[in-house]
Amino acid sequence: MAQNGTTENGVTGANGDGSPPMPFPQPVKVQEIRHTKIFINNEWHTSLKGKTFQTFNPATGVKICEVEEADKTMETIDTGKPFLHSFFIDLDGSIKTLRYYAGWADKIHGKTMPVGKCLCAWNFPLLMFMWKVAPALCCGNTVVIKPAEQTPLTALHVGSLIKEAGFPPGVVNIVPGFGPTAGAAIASHMGIDKVAFTGSTKVGQLIKEAAAKSNLKRVTLELGGKNPCIVFADSDLQLAVEETQKGAFFNQGQCCTAASRVFVEEQVYEEFVRRSVESAKSIVIGDPLDPRTSHGPQIDQKQFDKILELIDSGKKEGAKLECGGVAMEDTGLYIQPAVFSHVKDHMRIAKEEIFGPVQCIFRFKSQQEAIERANSTEYGLASAVFTRNLDRALSVSAALETGTVWVNCYNALHAQAPFGGYKMSGNGRELGEYALAEYSEVKAVTIKLTEAL
Numbered sequence: 001m002a003q004n005g006t007t008e009n010g011v012t013g014a015n016g017d018g019s020p021p022m023p024f025p026q027p028v029k030v031q032e033i034r035h036t037k038i039f040i041n042n043e044w045h046t047s048l049k050g051k052t053f054q055t056f057n058p059a060t061g062v063k064i065c066e067v068e069e070a071d072k073t074m075e076t077i078d079t080g081k082p083f084l085h086s087f088f089i090d091l092d093g094s095i096k097t098l099r100y101y102a103g104w105a106d107k108i109h110g111k112t113m114p115v116g117k118c119l120c121a122w123n124f125p126l127l128m129f130m131w132k133v134a135p136a137l138c139c140g141n142t143v144v145i146k147p148a149e150q151t152p153l154t155a156l157h158v159g160s161l162i163k164e165a166g167f168p169p170g171v172v173n174i175v176p177g178f179g180p181t182a183g184a185a186i187a188s189h190m191g192i193d194k195v196a197f198t199g200s201t202k203v204g205q206l207i208k209e210a211a212a213k214s215n216l217k218r219v220t221l222e223l224g225g226k227n228p229c230i231v232f233a234d235s236d237l238q239l240a241v242e243e244t245q246k247g248a249f250f251n252q253g254q255c256c257t258a259a260s261r262v263f264v265e266e267q268v269y270e271e272f273v274r275r276s277v278e279s280a281k282s283i284v285i286g287d288p289l290d291p292r293t294s295h296g297p298q299i300d301q302k303q304f305d306k307i308l309e310l311i312d313s314g315k316k317e318g319a320k321l322e323c324g325g326v327a328m329e330d331t332g333l334y335i336q337p338a339v340f341s342h343v344k345d346h347m348r349i350a351k352e353e354i355f356g357p358v359q360c361i362f363r364f365k366s367q368q369e370a371i372e373r374a375n376s377t378e379y380g381l382a383s384a385v386f387t388r389n390l391d392r393a394l395s396v397s398a399a400l401e402t403g404t405v406w407v408n409c410y411n412a413l414h415a416q417a418p419f420g421g422y423k424m425s426g427n428g429r430e431l432g433e434y435a436l437a438e439y440s441e442v443k444a445v446t447i448k449l450t451e452a453l
Helices: 076-078 084-103 123-139 153-164 179-188 201-213 236-253 266-281 301-317 367-375 390-399 432-438
Strands: 037-039 044-046 054-055 064-067 114-118 143-146 170-173 194-198 218-222 228-231 262-263 320-323 339-341 358-364 382-386 404-407
Touching: 037 153, 064 143, 064 153, 076 382, 084 123, 123 143, 123 153, 123 194, 123 432, 143 179, 153 170, 179 201, 194 201, 194 320, 201 218, 228 236, 228 367, 236 266, 236 358, 236 382, 262 266, 266 320, 266 339, 266 358, 301 320, 301 358, 367 390, 382 390
Parallel strands: 114 143, 114 194, 143 170, 194 218, 228 262, 228 382, 262 358, 339 358, 382 404
Antiparallel strands: 037 044, 037 170, 054 064, 320 339
């Protein structure tokens, strides 16, 4: 995500869309969380089976509250991401997404729309909520949201705002729960016409299978990624270092767009590694609610353990751990951002989606070699090219098998631009005009004109 600059007093500059600057936020306190029930027809309901599940603050390991669990039927505290990221990126991006699709609402003519249902990811719960809901509502759908079980609180709070805003009952419904129960029920329901899912490739495959076995409902999937960045020797090297590290470490590496494979031309390889290590060591790790923090904890113990296991595999397979890659000794699920050099394509850290703060730096000799190695993966979500040569930038961008290519930048996502992947990174597109087609059906009506008609 592109982030607005901030002044010393925390006030952002212009948003670029004519809206006024966002004032410096005040962190949400735990006691302010009030919405933990299932939101259906603008009313709050308890689980029919009386079941609840716990949600934890990953920064401290302390239980936040218990949430009603739906069966077959607040952002920073919930995810652990740094507070300023939540406010200036997630919230700002959500507002821009809503404004963009609000402008489309009266420009869709002569189309019938299916009822849309959405399953949201835990790493950007508010933003993913808006990416799904805004185009669906714009096209006249009603929606059912199942937020990720790790981060249900943001969606439930939005439910209260939806009711306060005067939405008719039943237009937006929110059912917190687990994938094998609530999620599976949505994917296989005969009365649901569309499912949009953001998450792992494995779960995406299960959703497509359930859709095929039920009513052949339409499915759009935004899944995993093992995203390559190609850094040429003629690039602005410091810019490339900064942007690739933002891509690798933003949201603690818990992004499907994470810049986890950085291919650097051999002439500048050693200097790029040196600067990357220097940059990684300057990252501020701490309390996500502290405005000075730029790196928070991982989402839960399972993900924490998986990341450390993959870091260990990298060391065993011969990559050089230049810095970081160890757990913090104090409370919370913190991992120091890791930089690996001398990474080879066959290593696990080069092939598997880590979903953690791990940057892998590879060496390449020629442009064709870099393209072939970048494309040599089952994923195809995003990529980046760093060069001062425009012809090279355009030719490499065309050759990369990814749904998004960034040139001399990273994570530059906009509500107006389509987003989605090739291959095992998913199907369909979110955002932009392309997303509207995912939430509507085309019907041709032919009328034979006569004197009576």
